[in-house]
Amino acid sequence: MGRGGHRGRGAGRADARRGPGADSRSRGAPDPARTVALETLTKVRRDDAFANLVLPALLDREGLSGRDAGFATALTYGTLRLQGRYDAVLTRCVDRPLEEVDGPVLDVLRLGAHQLLAMRVPRHAAVWATVDLAAHALGRGAASFVNAVLRRVSALYAQEWLDRLRREAPDATAALAQVESHPQWVVKAMRQALVSCGRGVEELPALLGADNVDPEVALCARPGLISPEALVKEAASALGGEPRPGATSPCAVVLTGGDPGRLASVRRGRAGVEDEGSQLVALLLAEAGLEGRDERWLDMCAGPGGKAALLGARAAQRGARLVATEIAPHRVRLLESAVRALPPGTVEVRQGDARDAGSQEPGAYDRVLLDAPCSGLGSLRRRPEARWRRRPADVTELAELQRELLASALRAVRRGGVVAYVTCSPHVLETSLVVGDVLKRLAREGLEAELLHAGDAATRVAPRPPAGAERQMLQLWPHLDGTDAMFCALLRRT
Template sequence: MSVQPARRIAFEVLDAVRSSDAYANLLLPTKIERARLSTADAALTTELTYGTLRRLNYYDRVVELAAGRPVDRIDPPVLDVLRIGAHQLLAMRTPSHAAVDESVSLTASVAGRSATGFVNAVLRAIDRSTPEEWTGRVLATARSDDERLALEHAHPVWIIRALRRALAAEDRADELAELLAADNASPRVALAALPGLAGVEEAGEPTRWSPVGVALASGDPSRVPAVAAGRVRVQDEGSQLAALALSRARAIEPGERWLDLCAGPGGKSALLGADAALGGATLVANEVVPARAGLVERAVAALDPRPEVRVGDGRTIGDEQPAAFDRILLDAPCTGLGALRRRPEARWRKSPADVAALTALQLELVASAAKALKPGGLLAYVTCSPHLAETRPAVQEAVERHGLVAVDTASALRGVTREPLPTVDGAHLQLWPHRHGTDGMFIQLLARVNR
């Protein structure tokens, strides 16, 4: 049986995410390019992949109810086919015959003909009820209000609770449902025009906040000539603001040395490096994983002068190069709860145990960055997570143990952004997908006072 390329690629990505912890946002574009899919087929496989990954727990509950058995008793490849089929029937409103017939063909290809009857029966059972009826059945299985939210909005319960606490810290707990819905919406593609190399007008319309941001209405960004040349890069507007908060918070003095402490995959390094070059500063981009350092090399390839890319453990730089840098970006490893709309599988991959390990690492990196910062220097502590354990403790550590001073980050960005950012009281800046249309970046500028 022949299988439509868009559906086969979606299955291959889901299979790789499940079996080898692949990242969909890295693997899917590569597969689409290699398959030379048309624009329509690329859009279809993107929706099949991301849409299924976002609502994985919901579709698993639907499959369990339709099949009459737990999903852990279904062969994983067959389950992936059923998940993709359920997404087509319940969210995409794909015609029944197309969704079922293509799923049966895909099953024969990846799991053998013996499984096709089961897949056919389960999907036809799903198709006999409306999406609204399935929502009612699924939510009726919830054992608590938080589990009901988790099923309705396709987030693990622990993430629901973490996001509620983070919003409550801003007296915005009533925005939880809006935030969860934003996590499940397909984000627009944002681009960054590297200063000195490209203008915003070359690639599209200006974004709302970032002065170098470009909104791509539709289409493949790699087909934009400036993107292909490396002068414009795909980058969320929140990530742009995290880099610009450091590079534009104050005037650049020629000869300054800058450090991107955890640089991979290099998007912020490219933007920092471009601003550094215009101001007569130099940038060192450090990354502990050699393969990710290679991504940084490619990200900064268009810059002149090109930043130095260093492979090393960021936790040792403070001892190796004390008081060596005027500005440091610490984009700390984190759970990524602020970027679930772009990396939907991350919500199913992380657990509360990951938070403890990551916060310990974040504190070690803060200590190293503080040692590496010159008197009078500026440090930007950034996480792509609003989780309170990944934001405030590191800032508190920097102030109380390492002698840094918190800088009013929202005020520092007022002269940088195109429009004033809606913010709350406090020295930090917390961006939100539902409020700002960006990833959920936490940004805190810290300074070492001259002595």
């Protein structure tokens, strides 16, 4: 990232048009890639939209593909992930509290800061193109303000800004929160999660940093429908690159580029996009040792259906049947689509509240998956806006729901049957504390269960042992395992 001086508008315009995401269609039109990124950020901020749903539709609308689509995607997701860092920088470059800056102007400033501090865009081109975007979207007055602020941002290199943020932070937690772009309460929760799993707090910067890196796209080759080897060959032929088998799930294929939606196996439901950690925790339930009957399986909170499709595929291979329940109608439809390629009669999709499963069908199931609704703090690299929306109170409320669901799961499974309690969060209030509280509560009612060693089970299933394989309750980590931070506890009802 060069320091560079600022040249005139004509030179800046030419350089911007030659750079990534540039538009050559008309001299006065704003760059469509940057326009799409700004529109996405605005919808995320104003409408609580999700970037992964908004951005593809806007790219299609503008007809962007290839380099321009890649630039818009990197700009959008990078800005959302590093929003906290950029707000800390902008606070030092704006002559008023950041809360007093209009939301649309702040969106533009964040996009400009990301180009200046984290992308290979020439500095003068980043400033000019962002000012031009502000002029078209917000007017000349806003553009003048954006120009002044971004020139202050461009006065320092990215590393110089990081050093300044660390130096001026009141304490280590605040410094990590600003530099690694997480709310302070999340930083504290992640530190507590590491300690509770026997890991050192020195891993905290790497854990937070992993949330700011684009995750690889993993596919699940659904057993009996397609093999991982066949899926690797199909991906290499259709998408190019060097797709490879996964390291955490034996069903996984990791892509190195291309749109997975172009694969016939994905379109037909023989494979699906699914994080390796998500695949592994479903397989832990399917492969857990079981005595006696093994005919009825239950996925309690099954939408949108990735784990249900994997479990259903394994059930079909064993002559078992899976009941998949989901409370939200739109997620029921996603669930039905996810399992469409499985043999008829393998999966029964139901709409309903999983908290009722234990009372309606006590002891009816041999294996039960509870992928509980959670804060999603383990998948922040995939859902960058989530870190700015969640609050500590959300975790408390979700933990009570998780307790109700786990109690229902343990009532729904038969004696000797196995429950997998899963969250995509390492927060202790959603993981080990929920398990411990429910076991104590049900023991007082005469229903007992024992913890199986999920770490040992993961070692037997995974191609490479996960980082937490020595522990009874398994916690995966993005900075160590390359997966979302999935948690899994296996419980056998006794």
